[in-house]
Amino acid sequence: MELTLRDALRDAMAEEMLRDKSVFLMGEDVSQYEGAYKVTRNLLKEFGPKRVIDTPISEHGFAGVAVGAAFMGLRPIVEFMTFNFAMQAIDHIVNSAAKTLYMSGGQITCPIVFRGPNGAAARVGAQHSQCFASWYAHCPGLKVIAPYDAMSSKALLKAAIRDNNPVVFLENELIYGKKGEVLEDQDYIMEIGKAAVLKEGKDVTIVGFSRMLDVAQAAINEVEKQGVSCELIDLRTIRPLDFATIKQSIQKTNRLLVVEESWPFAGIASEIIAQAVEHCFDYLDAEPVRITGKDIPLPYAKNLEAMALVSVEDVKRGIYKLLNRPA
Amino acid sequence: MKNINYKDIYKQMLLLRRFEERAGKLYKMNEIAGFCHLYIGQEAIVCGIRALIDSTKDILITTYRDHGHMLALGMDPKGVMAELTGRIGGVSKGKGGSMHMFSKEKGFMGGHGIVGATAPLGTGIAFAQKYNETGGISISFMGDGAMNQGQVFESFNLASLWELPVLYVIEDNGYAIGTAKGRCCAGGELYNRAEPFGIPGRIADGMDVDSVIEIAQWGIDYVRKNCKPAVIQLSTYRFRGHSMSDATKIYRTKEEEEYMIQNRDCLKILQQKIQLSDSVIDQYEEEIKKIVDAAEEFALSSPEPDASELYTDVYSA
Known part of the structure; x- marks a missing residue:
């Protein structure tokens, strides 16, 4: 249904x-x-x-x-x-x-x-x-x-x-x-604390949650045209964090990008990158990248608001940075 | 109206007094740490109210000044004292401390450290009582200092709007830590602050158990019969500091303290009223000393929580 x-x-x-x-x-x-x-x-x-x-x-x-x-x-x-x-x-x-x-x-x-x-x-x-x-x-x-x-x-x-x-x-x-x-089965529930791999890929692991996955998807679609293959992980639960799923993906792609709508300081992206550095340092071929909202109260003006929020371009830029490729 | 056994109430008040004195002593010996808010001086309030509640279904919730409430509800003094010393035998396995103890069995929902929080939490207990049609009521204690928290007024509005069976008890000891009531509460007394929400309130002398019982009986009957909230304000005085780390001389005079201790002590007032003989009191003292000694012994001999307790009880299965 x-x-x-x-x-x-x-x-x-x-x-x-x-x-x-x-x-x-x-x-x-x-x-x-x-x-x-x-x-x-x-x-x-x-x-x-x-x-x-x-x-x-x-x-x-x-x-x-x-x-x-x-x-x-x-x-x-x-x-x-x-x-x-x-x-x-x-x-x-x-x-x-x-x-x-x-x-x-x-x-x-x-x-x-x-x-x-x-x-x-x-x-x-x-x-x-x-x-x-x-x-x-x-x-x-x-x-x-x-x-x-x-x-x-x-x-x-x-x-x-x-x-x-x-x-x-x-x-x-x-x-x-x-x-x-949506399954119609009224007894179907999902386990809290499990992330989902929405899309498999081999070059870059992208982790996000909620609406940022829309932005990430759009960016992935564009970079794919340039031959870049991304794996997309939907956290679903933020606490407890399913780092095992992220780790598995990092071990495959060796590159991590976290996209988060909120501010960069002490955010979910910071936490995931910290855990990646702690637990999969040897698997990382490039410095992890976080793409977040800008570090400001959200402005009203249309142009400023667009600049403050995470854009598809921001995510693409992050992906290319990880791959050390020009955009 | 319930039959009131004043001797039992006196004995219970004496237990609270001696227990708290012992807790103060253990604090000074560094066996108890952190914040420790003694109930000394205010015993008539909870002991008077305790005599009137239906312990099979009524629920109490209070602030961080909670040791007396727990003893009055019949919680084991050993468990309370062992919580104060941070031991595994404590009511909360040593993980809560002075301000955070609970007993589902005795109808005690804590023990809360945030001033004003007991108003909405207590209102929520009443919500559940009504939702489940238990017939029980919620008795939500707070101090005079809490009466300037916005959430208290939000609770009045919600409790009145939803007709919830909650009795708000303001234990007015005159000081919000170091700030006298007149310096922080505009408009005089507090019992009538819920009146604009359609909640009746009354005020009484919290040092006289008889007047506590009279006003509490009114409040409990009103709440239970009408399934609506009420407020009672009980004027009292804490004989000690706000907590063990508080020096009262900064904000109260020695004369005031001495006057209150000499003339307004709820134990003395009740003793005179019911003409308790010295021999009966001696007998009570002896019994209570045994209880408090046993509590101290347990609290000092119970081991600290095992390291394995560090990560338990964070989440429920």
Whole structure:
């Protein structure tokens, strides 16, 4: 069955709510309005106001309420209208959700999913355009997922809802409408912590997640015309990181490029390159390359915004640099 | 109204007092480290409230000043003290420390170190109580200092909007660490700060167990009967510093401290009220000394957590 990513996410929630009565959804405009990005379409009709709950604009408060409910064994799905606003709630995500299992000596679990669009949308300026993958991936106790296609969106969201740990589930507004084949099997879930090789190749390993894989694909298509063969890895899960899959690919291609929407400093690309240097130094034939968003708050002006975000040209330049070839 | 056994309450308050004194002693001996917030002076609040709750279904959650709450709920003093000394026999296997202990069995959801966090977490506990139709309520403790955190007001709004069974208990000891209430809380008292959200609030003397019981009974009944939130503010005083590392002389006068300790000690007030004889008190002291001695002995003899514990409990299976 072909579904948009938006509907795949919706179906994942609907199926899990049907399966387990302790699952409920809360967030701004998730109920009557059916989600600012229509990811929660029909859920109010299907499950009623007890389980599909509109919140006031109080991220700090309702995230804390959801964590408290999760301590009691419920399985909240918290939708943030965007992850930009989750900064108001990050104290509860990190201090309350991620750490309590450890602080309680294993006694108190926190089965909760924080989900919503992450990263830059289009022309919405600096405060509404940020990728938080590295912020959350930094924290032990959290799992962090950032799916790219409809199938993994559905299967990983279902896995996240069933997981007994707090999961930060980073979606992307710009790819909500992208269609993809989705298995109809309601019991199919994907294992959290597994990357996928989207495309096999032999010259360069390219690692990315979420919408950056679109950019990487476009770059790969172009360099292929010049005879360059790239292997593309979709991380899917950022924490725990599936470095084994990356390593296997590096051992084949001997060249690593990581593409990340966010800023370069202390990012996911930095982490992957650090691990590559630590664990596969001898397999690297060139210095690893990271292609990231520019190190600035995202500008509004069309031309400046385009320059600030990762472009196909940026990725191509990275590939040629790795191969020590002129573009 | 439940039958109140004041002798039991007195004995429990005395246990909290002596336990905390011992914890303070062990801290000075470097057996306990880090932040250690003693409950000395405030015992009437949790012991009074404890006498009224339905322990089969009500859940408590509190701040980092949590040792007293755990003892009042019947958690083993040995486990609490061993957590303070960072040993494997501690409630959290030594991995939580003074501020982070929990007991599902006793209905205690921590032990939280971030000021104000217990308001939404406690509201979430009430959400789950209502969602699961347990009939239980959530009792969410915070200090006067927490009352200036935005998340507390967000919680009031959510609890009222969703009609959640949560009793917010403000333990007002007058100082947000070193800042007196009048220097950080605009508008006077705190119990009425939830009124604009449609939540009733009352204030009482937190040093007099009787007045604690009276107001808490009102609050608990209101919350349980109406499935709606309420606020109670209890005026109290901590006889020690904010934590063991706090020198109170910077912000409180010696005269004020002495006055409160001499005239407003909840133990003395209750003792006079129920006319406890010296011989009964001596007997209690003796029993409690044994409990606290045993807790200390356990806390010092239980081994440190094994190195293998370092990476456990980060994720749940």
